[in-house]
Each structure stands twice: as structure tokens, then as C-alpha cells.
Amino acid sequence: MDYLQAIILGLVQGLTEFLPISSSAHIKIVSELAGWGEPGATFTAITQxxxxxAVLIFFRKDIGRIIGKWFRSFGSKGGSHSAGIQKGDPDVRLGWIIIIGxxxxxxxxxxxxxxxxxxxxSMWIIAIVLIxxxxxxxxxxxLGRRTKTVADVTYRDGLLIGLAQMLALVPGVSRSGASTSxxxxxxxxxxxxxxxxxxxAVPAVFGSGLxxxxxxxTCKVAEDATCGQGYGLGPTVAATVIAFVVGLAVIALLMRYISTRSFLPFVIYRILLGGVLIALLSVGILQS
Structure with a gap:
């Protein structure tokens, strides 16, 4: 992979990771249309x-507070402060919910x-799943009631949203799209x-990426042919940096947008893109 490809794929990753349109699907689509071949799950996970x-930076106050209180909840039970956190602090509860989810x-x-x-x-699977x-x-x-906030998240809801996030392992589903839905x-x-x-998504994506x-x-060191197509360190780092910068801007714009507007544009986009892919696959321009 050369630097131009890395820049383009990093840009695609940053633009699509947080929108409910599936970053993995878009990386595969762009790679196929450009004739670059399959970038692979490894490249996708690392750029993620x-x-x-970007999520850590944007939500740094929330994440820092949740992690700090969660760890302090294991402190001495004899201290009134740590005991108060352990018994019912909402951030400690949210930390456990994220772990369970x-x-x-x-x-x-x-x-x-x-x-x-x-x-x-398969491109056919991606097209159908997008729609x-x-x-x-x-x-x-x-149809959603839209009456609850993050403070209302329960263990049951966290697990259900976690099960929805699991579906994002299928390219085309979208991690943010499935869990947000x-x-x-x-x-x-x-x-x-x-x-x-x-x-x-933070624990799952960081765990997968690492x-x-x-x-x-390890595959590169071992020169194991079964490890799949390798990518140079420089292009991969470049793609990851670009994904971070663009992704940070996208989070800010998305959160501002959905505070007053619906997800309808993304719904229309997914359906249209899926339809276009099916047409391209049917006439042989894209291969499954």
C-alpha cells in the first residue's frame, strides 16, 4: 500500500466510522472500485x-470521570467517600454497564x-446489509420515544445495546448504527x-486494534505467509493519523447535527448505496 492509498483510506475511515453508514463497508468499496484489492480486517482495525x-479526546471528561470513579470504587470500604461511590454512583454503574455491554x-x-x-x-452481503x-x-x-438519557441506562439496556454492537462484526452493519438504533x-x-x-465502542475497538x-x-517478524497481505508501517501510521483528525471533526459535527435533526439522511444514503452496489455487482463492474 503506498501513501496515496493510505491517505485516501484513512480519510474514508475518519469520515465514516462515527456515521451510521459502516466504515468497514466503505473501505472495502473504495478499495474495490480503485482496484487496490482487499485492505483486510487488520488494516481496518489498526486505523480504528x-x-x-478521537472518541477519547472528544469525550475525555466523561471517560476520565467514569474510569476514575470506577477504580476508586474498589478503595477502602471504610472510607465514606469510596463507600458512597461503591454503593450507587451513576458513573461507577455506567462503567460496569459498559463492561457488561x-x-x-x-x-x-x-x-x-x-x-x-x-x-x-462479500460485496453482496455488504449491499444487502446496508439496505x-x-x-x-x-x-x-x-418510532423511538426519545425520553431517556445516558443517566437512565440500565444493565439490561447496556447488554441489549452491546448485543446490537456485536452485529457490527458484519461489514455493512455499522457499529454506531447498530448500537444507536x-x-x-x-x-x-x-x-x-x-x-x-x-x-x-471504546473497549472493544481498542482491544481489537491492539x-x-x-x-x-508478529506476522511480519515471522514472515508467515498465512498472515495475509502486509502493510508498511509508514502508510498505516499515516492512515491512522488522518482517521483521528477527520474522525474528531466528524464526531463534533454529528453530535451537533443530531441534537436537532433525524437520522433520515443516513437512512436514505444507506439504501441508495446498497442499491448502487447491487446494480454494479449485477452488471459485473464489481466482483462479489
């Missing part, structure tokens, strides 16, 4: 570290990673559904 760093995608990713890489990256989950997002956005179905307002979706980074480095 850049976009998740992360479990489904961790289990599914571990057990199904080879199947996902080999069987679920189906676009319709589901539209229904959730239209479930949040809307459960009655959360749009900004709260998106905010919890971003917070929930694992894939380790895998890529």
Missing part, C-alpha cells in the same frame, strides 16, 4: 485506533473471527443513544 482516540462483541469476535474474515466480506440496517435505523429513529428502540434520545454508542496490531507485527 485513530478514530477511537462489551462482553457480547468480545465473545463473538473471538469465536467467529476467521468466519467473519473469510465468509462475511436492511438502513431501514431498521429509519424505523428506530421514527438499539438505543433509539429502547427509548433514548438521539444524542444520548449516540453518546453511549461511542462510549461502549490485538490486530500485535498480530500484524
Amino acid at each position: 485506533l485513530g478514530t477511537e482516540l 462489551t462482553i457480547p462483541i468480545v465473545i463473538a469476535g473471538f469465536l467467529l473471527q476467521h468466519y467473519i474474515r473469510d465468509q462475511l466480506r 436492511v440496517f438502513g431501514i431498521l435505523l429509519g424505523l428506530a429513529d421514527r 438499539m438505543g433509539l428502540v429502547l427509548g433514548y434520545d438521539r444524542p444520548s443513544a449516540a453518546r453511549f454508542s461511542f462510549l461502549l 490485538y490486530e496490531t500485535y498480530t500484524a507485527l
Whole structure:
């Protein structure tokens, strides 16, 4: 992969990671149309570290508060401050909810990673999934009550949203789209559904990205042919940096947008893109 390809793919990653339109699908589509071949799950996971760093920066106050209080809750139970945190602090509870909500995608990713890489990256699957989950997002956005906020997240809701996030292992679903849709179905307002979706994604994406980074480095050292196509360190770093910068801007714009407007433009975009892909696949311009 040369630097031009890395810049373009990093830009695509940053633009699409936080929008409910599937970054993995767009990276594959752009790569196929440009004739670059499959960039692979490893490259996608590593560049996602850049976009998740953008989440850490944008939500740094929330994340820092949650992590700090969660760890302090394990302090001496004899102290009134730590005991108060342990008994019912909402940030400690939210920390546990995020941990519980992360479990489904961790289990599914571990057990199904080879199947996902080999069987679920078909362009036909991506096209159909874009349309189906676009319709589901539209229904959730239209029918959801939008009366709850992040402060109202329960353990049950966190687990259900975590199960929805698990579906994002299939390219075309969209991590933010699936978890935000479930949040809307459960009655959360749009900004709260998106905010919890971003917070929930942090452990899973960082874990996946670090694992894939380790895998890529060990494969390169071992020169193992079964490790798949390798990418140079320079282009991968460039893509990750670009994904971070663009992703940070996209988060800010998205949160401002959905505070007053619906997800309808993204629903329409997903359906149109899925339809275009089906047409291109049918006439042979794209290969499945």
C-alpha cells in the first residue's frame, strides 16, 4: 500500500466510522472500485485506533470521570467517600454497564473471527446489509420515544445495546448504527443513544486494534505467509493519523447535527448505496 492509498483510506475511515453508514463497508468499496484489492480486517482495525482516540479526546471528561470513579470504587470500604461511590454512583454503574455491554462483541469476535474474515466480506452481503440496517435505523429513529438519557441506562439496556454492537462484526452493519438504533428502540434520545454508542465502542475497538496490531507485527517478524497481505508501517501510521483528525471533526459535527435533526439522511444514503452496489455487482463492474 503506498501513501496515496493510505491517505485516501484513512480519510474514508475518519469520515465514516462515527456515521451510521459502516466504515468497514466503505473501505472495502473504495478499495474495490480503485482496484487496490482487499485492505483486510487488520488494516481496518489498526486505523480504528485513530478514530477511537478521537472518541477519547472528544469525550475525555466523561471517560476520565467514569474510569476514575470506577477504580476508586474498589478503595477502602471504610472510607465514606469510596463507600458512597461503591454503593450507587451513576458513573461507577455506567462503567460496569459498559463492561457488561462489551462482553457480547468480545465473545463473538473471538469465536467467529476467521468466519467473519473469510465468509462475511462479500460485496453482496455488504449491499444487502446496508439496505436492511438502513431501514431498521429509519424505523428506530421514527418510532423511538426519545425520553431517556445516558443517566437512565440500565444493565439490561447496556447488554441489549452491546448485543446490537456485536452485529457490527458484519461489514455493512455499522457499529454506531447498530448500537444507536438499539438505543433509539429502547427509548433514548438521539444524542444520548449516540453518546453511549461511542462510549461502549471504546473497549472493544481498542482491544481489537491492539490485538490486530500485535498480530500484524508478529506476522511480519515471522514472515508467515498465512498472515495475509502486509502493510508498511509508514502508510498505516499515516492512515491512522488522518482517521483521528477527520474522525474528531466528524464526531463534533454529528453530535451537533443530531441534537436537532433525524437520522433520515443516513437512512436514505444507506439504501441508495446498497442499491448502487447491487446494480454494479449485477452488471459485473464489481466482483462479489
